[in-house]
Amino acid sequence: MYRYDEFDARFVRERVAQFRDQVGRRLNGSLTEDEFKPLRLKNGVYLQLHAYMLRIAVPYGTLSSRQLRQLALIGERYDRGYGHFTTRQNLQFNWPKLRDIPEILDLLADVEMHCIQTSGNCIRNVTADHFAGVAQDEIEDPRPTAELIRQWSSLHPEFSYLPRKFKIAVTGAEHDRAVIKAHDIGLRLRRHPDTNAVSYEVSVGGGLGRTPMIGKVVRDYLPKADLLAYLEAIMRVYNLEGRRDNKYKARVKILVHEIGVEEFTRRVEEEFARLDGPSVNADPAEVARIATYFTPPTYEVLPAVSRVLEATKATNPTFARWVEVNTVPHKAPGYAALTISLKPIGQAPGDATSEQMRLVADLAEQYSHDELRVTHAQNLVLPHVRQRDLFAIWQKLGEAGLASANVGMITDIISCPGLDYCALATARSIPIAQAIQHRFADAERQREIGELNIKISGCINACGHHHVGHIGILGLEKRGIESYQITLGGDATENAAIGEILGPGLAAEDVPDAIERIVNVYVEARQGNESFIDAVRRLGLGPFKAAFQEVAHAVA
């Protein structure tokens, strides 16, 4: 885990003091709402439907037990005893009072956390593969890169007033678990085929929202040492030429689309050549210093397969299924990376109570080298678990209602807060997720369906990533009622794709039926072990559209 140095700590404390003063000035009338609003947004404070909302940055999704306990405490003391993990690997509190927020920010600073740049037209929290440092398909841990970018982008004077928000994601693995192709910049660590040197593949112009786009590669192999100069070149081109006349056309994806990827790349390379690399790029000693914080823990020497685990699995099929679905192989023999599902049937996806946070913090401390991760799919990860400890962990999770064996399954739904909380939403998301979960609650049926990602957004801003869901659901308003548009064939991985609309919008109560029809087409037509998304690619939209139309006609 990265640890704040004296500068970081002082910087965050000063920001808290500034914000406390700004809140005071807002209340005594010396700041108007128009003057105060950008200041509160710079500190992650939004006004939602029922209350303020506080968005807390979790850099590249990595948390320590101490940090999660502090979040639990804040949730209990200043909120309603729960928080919401988001698709940006952050945590949001839904009910903080403005008067309490300076106090909350101080509590966050106590554990090296803050809300800086979780809103506004700046570079937002840098996200990363949630299996960073432990995945078997990883070239290099992406978090030293993400941390370097975090430091470089925090209050970068040139990039504090961008045309629009800017999101960067990093992965060091073959398989993309960080949705890098849906980010303004996506970085993938890879080896150069000739030199074997670790380099970055740089993609620019991905993004969802009103105009979904898949990121385009602008550099195949960027030398690691040139990262910051190259990012600076991209940001300069965007800062100068990104549109500021229309908020909906202001993201870098629109610039890349309008001038074309070749021209955009040419301008970036031109700027990069002009920049004085050594004065912009990070000092190698500093890069090395940052990297030391991400040194893997000392693993025990264990056999590749735990006999204890195998014996327990043999006698307990429910546990065996959970291990099969919620764990992935680890770099270290005898270990596993465990995903804790925050998608129990019928709960709001990504919500966790303070009690649950404390339990997970305790488990991370006891079984996972004091470390855990937040995933973009709104689950939590214990990254370094000995296989032989899995049964004890499962039992403790079960007592807290956190032992759902559904990671990657049809009930592991990504959902934004939607109109139950969000001021921007056009429709509710959470009840749709709950209805689908109830419809497919049966464990055997979920196993039969296999991997299937449903993603739900309550408005076109697409916080719920619906465009890249195997099945995407977008809640809109149609003639004064909530209406849900279904898309098919989206993909959030290295095979990134934007889903296509199946037909007219549906009323909320018809959505589970439509999903069921779509799933049935797949179950009947699949070949062997073919996954849902592979079947959609093979079959095309035709048969699914036909089944969907039956539902649409029945309710029209």
Place this chain on the structure above:
Amino acid sequence: MAAAPKRPPLPAILLANDLLDGDVVFASVTAAGALAWTRDPTLALLAADDAAAARLEAYAVSEFAAQHVVDAYLVDVSIEAGGPVPRHYRERMKTLGPSNRPDLGKQAGDGIAAERRA
């Protein structure tokens, strides 16, 4: 503050968020006939004609300027047994709370019970 929002069809009520707490509040009328904020949607003052709506609009402007509330606007309602109900589902959510958490928000009496005791 941005230009005054377009007046919705009447009857309407005025809602806002309390600046300090963020809670949704409604303009109501005190026993003495003055305007005041309440957290209880059933007590929201109904503006059935232009004069009453103009009074609420003026109150929204002055209370925003006085740092008491933010995001104040008129909402068209229908009159039901329990009081005025916003016609649009978005504002109906504001008078209730999250639909997946009936234990939270105004539907659970948040801030309302205490107000009634006071």
